[in-house]
Ligand SMILES: [Zn+2]
């Protein structure tokens with residue numbers, strides 16, 4: 001839950017900072033989210049319209065795709081949502097517009113923020129761009145030290161030499 005009480009918002013511009021947990025945003029099934037999530041909110045209230053710019057910063061925990069070592073990485077993303085009770089602006093297709101009834105007292109920002117953070121997770125997770133990964137034979141982490149396994153990749157020039165020697 002990341003609740004904003006509409007009555008607490010003044011007309012015009014206002015700001016708020018919040019710190020929420022993965023639990024608050026219902027992100028518990030995503031093991032990447034373990035650190036607190038810093039949220040900054042910029043609100044612009046104009047009658048029955050509230051534009052909210054949400055910015056979130058956190059540190060996510062990953063397992064490297066190549067060397068399977070855990071590592072952390074900063075993650076930050078932002079989104080803008082227009083909350084309005086103007087029926088003319090009601091548009092179910094547009095996620096950036098959220099219709100609220102005129103009697104609505106609270107807005108829960110957890111749902112849109114959760115979606116945004118999940119989409120911000122990278123598909124490829126590397127502890128560093130040039131991670132050498134694990135040796136396919138002995139499983140050694142090649143970032144720490146080279147292992148003594150023979151390499152399978154044979155240089156084509158050596159292939160020719162092999163033929164020549166036979
Ligand atoms: Zn790695």
Ligand SMILES: [Zn+2]
Pocket residue numbers: 135136137138139140147148149
């Ligand atoms: Zn090896």
